[in-house]
Amino acid sequence: MNAVPRVLSVAGTDPTGGAGIQADLKAIAALGGYGMAVVTALVAQNTMGIRAVHAPPVEFLRRQLDGVCDDVEVDAVKLGMLFDTAIVETVADWLGRVRPPALVVDPVMVATSGDRLLLPEAEAALMRLLGEVESDVLVTPNLPELAVLASAAPARTESDLSDQARVVASAYGVRVLAKGGHLDADHSDDVLVAPDGTTTAIPGRRVATRHTHGTGCSLSAAVATARVRHGSWEPAVREAKAWLTESLQAAGTLHVGRGRGPISHFAGLWSRAGTYAPPPVTGRPID
Ligand SMILES: Nc1ncnc2c1ncn2[C@@H]1O[C@H](COP(=O)(O)OP(=O)(O)OP(=O)(O)O)[C@@H](O)[C@H]1O
Ligand SMILES: Cc1ncc(CO)c(N)n1
Numbered sequence: 001m002n003a004v005p006r007v008l009s010v011a012g013t014d015p016t017g018g019a020g021i022q023a024d025l026k027a028i029a030a031l032g033g034y035g036m037a038v039v040t041a042l043v044a045q046n047t048m049g050i051r052a053v054h055a056p057p058v059e060f061l062r063r064q065l066d067g068v069c070d071d072v073e074v075d076a077v078k079l080g081m082l083f084d085t086a087i088v089e090t091v092a093d094w095l096g097r098v099r100p101p102a103l104v105v106d107p108v109m110v111a112t113s114g115d116r117l118l119l120p121e122a123e124a125a126l127m128r129l130l131g132e133v134e135s136d137v138l139v140t141p142n143l144p145e146l147a148v149l150a151s152a153a154p155a156r157t158e159s160d161l162s163d164q165a166r167v168v169a170s171a172y173g174v175r176v177l178a179k180g181g182h183l184d185a186d187h188s189d190d191v192l193v194a195p196d197g198t199t200t201a202i203p204g205r206r207v208a209t210r211h212t213h214g215t216g217c218s219l220s221a222a223v224a225t226a227r228v229r230h231g232s233w234e235p236a237v238r239e240a241k242a243w244l245t246e247s248l249q250a251a252g253t254l255h256v257g258r259g260r261g262p263i264s265h266f267a268g269l270w271s272r273a274g275t276y277a278p279p280p281v282t283g284r285p286i287d
């Protein structure tokens with residue numbers, strides 16, 4: 001398939017450009033897709049934390065979603081921050097009507113700063129969405145999100161992580177990419193589990209950087225884009241993971257913000273085009 005993948009992100013915003021919709025659009029473009037965006041919630045945040053969330057009326061959300069799909073044939077959808085029950089239910093209803101061929105659900109719940117991006121009372125609605133959706137779905141929880149979906153205590157080992165991913169995959173009949181970024185390890189391996197429990201390791205190098213803001217958003221949008229080109233999940237996840245590691249490796253060259261900065265979404269492209277070659281990483285890890 002040679003066409004440019006048309007990928008829609010349905011998520012919240014980050015004015016500093018490292019997470020949410022802004023990160024998704026960069027990730028989609030970096031993987032060679034055409035990015036589109038429907039905003040669920042406006043978030044006043046920066047690299048240090050969340051200051052405020054404003055959720056416009058859901059009727060306006062519905063108008064955005066229908067506006068895109070009445071006009072554009074969408075190849076893949078990525079869901080990010082959904083914030084409250086009314087938003088989750090509006091998106092679930094729209095998915096039921098539109099049935100995008102490929103869907104990545106990043107079950108965004110809590111920011112690194114500890115602020116809620118999904119209200120606790122909306123978790124049940126998100127679980128209902130996962131159980132009902134009829135598209136070909138990949139769910140991409142981090143370690144705490146996986147524990148909520150599996151109704152278990154947070155995984156402490158890679159083997160716990162795989163077990164919980166299998167519980168979630170079987171309970172909801174979905175594919176799960178359980179992310180190991182929050183495990184205290186010298187690598188950043190993730191694990192991909194099919195609805196029938198088939199488990200595949202997705203190995204990843206650990207990059208010594210504190211600039212990991214928006215890695216989950218960027219990875220899920222990148223996987224959605226790569227899935228359209230590859231036609232299946234595993235090669236899409238491997239390609240997106242390799243791109244993420246390269247983008248994390250160059251994160252320290254960006255100098256955006258005083259907190260946990262963003263990744264450098266186009267580092268690989270810039271370096272191969274000779275636009276900007278980051279200096280070699282030297283010295284001690286920042287953390
Ligand atoms: N230091 C790191 N080096 C390499 N890969 C990393 C590092 N930290 C996270 N990752 C990878 O980034 C991806 C996102 O993982 P993580 O568990 O951090 O997700 P997340 O918590 O949803 O992200 P965020 O909330 O920051 O957007 C995973 O593939 C993970 O393995
Ligand atoms: C809008 C938004 N979505 C997700 C995250 C998690 O990285 C964030 N900080 N902001």
